[in-house]
Amino acid sequence: MEHYLMNLTLKVWRQKNNQAKGKLETYQVKDISSEMSFLEMFDVLNEQLIVEGKEPIAFDHDCREGICGMCSMYINGQAHGPWQQNTTCQLHMRAFKDGDTIVVEPWRSGAFPVVKDLVVDRSSFDRIIQAGGFISVNTGNAVDANAMPIDKKDADNAFMAAACIGCGACVATCKNGSAMLFVGAKVSQLALLPQGAPERESRVLNMVAQMDKEGFGNCTNTYACEAECPKGISVANIARLNSEFLLAGLSTEEK
Amino acid sequence: MTWRHFFTSSIGKKFTMAFTGLFLITFLIVHASINACIFLNDGGATFNAFAHFMSHNWIVRFLELGLFGGLIVHIIQGLLLWKQNGSSRPVAYHVNQPSKNSKWYSRSMGILGTLLLLFLIMHLNHFYIGTKIALYSGDQPHNLYIEMQELFSSNLIVGLYIAGVIALFWHLYHGFQSALQTLGIHHKRYTPIIKMAGTGYAVIICTLFALMPLAFYFHWIS
Numbered sequence: 001m002e003h004y005l006m007n008l009t010l011k012v013w014r015q016k017n018n019q020a021k022g023k024l025e026t027y028q029v030k031d032i033s034s035e036m037s038f039l040e041m042f043d044v045l046n047e048q049l050i051v052e053g054k055e056p057i058a059f060d061h062d063c064r065e066g067i068c069g070m071c072s073m074y075i076n077g078q079a080h081g082p083w084q085q086n087t088t089c090q091l092h093m094r095a096f097k098d099g100d101t102i103v104v105e106p107w108r109s110g111a112f113p114v115v116k117d118l119v120v121d122r123s124s125f126d127r128i129i130q131a132g133g134f135i136s137v138n139t140g141n142a143v144d145a146n147a148m149p150i151d152k153k154d155a156d157n158a159f160m161a162a163a164c165i166g167c168g169a170c171v172a173t174c175k176n177g178s179a180m181l182f183v184g185a186k187v188s189q190l191a192l193l194p195q196g197a198p199e200r201e202s203r204v205l206n207m208v209a210q211m212d213k214e215g216f217g218n219c220t221n222t223y224a225c226e227a228e229c230p231k232g233i234s235v236a237n238i239a240r241l242n243s244e245f246l247l248a249g250l251s252t253e254e255k
Numbered sequence: 256m257t258w259r260h261f262f263t264s265s266i267g268k269k270f271t272m273a274f275t276g277l278f279l280i281t282f283l284i285v286h287a288s289i290n291a292c293i294f295l296n297d298g299g300a301t302f303n304a305f306a307h308f309m310s311h312n313w314i315v316r317f318l319e320l321g322l323f324g325g326l327i328v329h330i331i332q333g334l335l336l337w338k339q340n341g342s343s344r345p346v347a348y349h350v351n352q353p354s355k356n357s358k359w360y361s362r363s364m365g366i367l368g369t370l371l372l373l374f375l376i377m378h379l380n381h382f383y384i385g386t387k388i389a390l391y392s393g394d395q396p397h398n399l400y401i402e403m404q405e406l407f408s409s410n411l412i413v414g415l416y417i418a419g420v421i422a423l424f425w426h427l428y429h430g431f432q433s434a435l436q437t438l439g440i441h442h443k444r445y446t447p448i449i450k451m452a453g454t455g456y457a458v459i460i461c462t463l464f465a466l467m468p469l470a471f472y473f474h475w476i477s
Contacts, residue, residue, distance in 0.1 A: 011349075013349075077348065078352055078355055078356070082355075105348055105350070108346050108348055109343065110342070110344060175340070175353060175357075177340070177344045180265075208264055209264065211265065215343060217265075217339065217344075218265045218269060218340055219437075220336075220364055221361065221429070221437065222357040222361040223356075224356040224357035224362075235436070238441075239436050239441030240439065240441070242266055242270075242438065242439040243439025245266045246266075246438070246439055249256050249266075254256055254257045255257060
């Protein structure tokens with residue numbers, strides 16, 4: 001692919017802290033390489049802001065190789081930008097052309113309060129995992145991984161659900177701000193495997209209860225989450241979450 | 256998990272919407288089938304016989320209570336979910352491109368449902384309330400066929416009914432497969448069949464309903 005340089009206008013959400021009122025600020029960047037990643041372009045902008053004596057833009061990032069789930073920018077009206085099954089850090093500037101205006105906002109959700117600029121607090125996801133997204137095992141020597149036979153199909157489906165990096169693009173994209181793709185993936189990856197069986201019912205009930213408590217919206221099956229998910233998590237996981245919840249909810253002995 | 260917790264949870268509310276939705280879907284089959292009797296072109300004899308049966312049989316009257324119950328629950332729960340979902344994002348995006356990742360009708364169930372509610376108020380006023388007043392006050396029963404003929408000679412009424420059917424089509428087109436996904440049915444083999452069945456259902460039901468005012472308006476039936 002041909003290499004080129006571009007000048008861009010950026011409109012970036014600036015917000016001092018959680019309480020402050022934010023607004024979009026306009027910046028110009030010059031000679032951006034088409035081979036840069038989107039975050040490298042932000043590094044260039046921040047260097048420029050530091051030289052000008054201004055506050056650099058706060059944004060989340062860690063691995064920059066598409067697996068940690070930290071980067072979380074809503075770029076030109078799409079979570080993680082215009083490319084499919086791709087994180088912001090893996091979005092490259094060749095997705096844009098010279099003279100483009102790019103609007104960058106944080107994830108918008110009541111359950112993801114803005115910490116600063118483009119950084120949001122996603123600890124609501126951590127609390128959902130703490131409510132049941134685990135298996136309890138005895139301490140001691142690790143169990144032989146191959147001792148328990150697992151159907152290849154189930155193993156594959158569990159693995160595909162486990163590809164979720166918990167970035168929150170599903171919530172950011174969903175018109176209802178629903179977290180059901182995330183919770184569906186986290187319930188599925190354990191419900192499909194024998195290791196997850198002992199806590200199967202309490203897991204789904206507790207995780208859904210925590211999800212509701214955090215104030216996420218309710219799924220209306222628009223499937224926008226699946227379309228924008230950087231890992232291509234299927235909405236089949238939401239159906240599984242629903243049926244797991246239905247069976248667990250109806251078989252409970254509480255009145 | 257108590258019953259209250261079950262039905263007030265996010266997924267429990269979805270189940271309520273899906274169950275009542277599927278119930279209303281089965282009702283529409285009965286409604287469209289009976290109304291389609293007007294196409295027999297027998298001056299409304301068969302249609303009016305069915306209408307008489309539906310308004311006098313006590314089993315039907317009892318089932319009607321369930322129908323109104325289901326409808327009211329579907330409407331109220333739907334409006335509450337619409338409100339709650341709207342408030343889950345207190346600050347809106349300045350730039351958002353939902354058309355890149357989802358279909359407009361799947362995002363518009365609340366507004367389509369509201370249009371259907373407005374349509375339903377008009378529709379019940381035309382064909383339900385009057386007949387029930389006549390039934391319980393012992394007046395002469397209404398001839399619904401004649402009433403349809405009179406109403407559907409008006410441009411405005413025919414236009415409003417066609418608009419109602421269009422809103423119904425998009426509501427059903429998304430609602431049918433969405434209800435089954437909510438009940439946990441998602442399968443590589445069966446989901447495409449469910450989607451086709453949903454499309455076929457929406458097309459057939461809505462075509463039948465749309466043809467009713469048009470048939471009277473253009474005098475296809477006498």
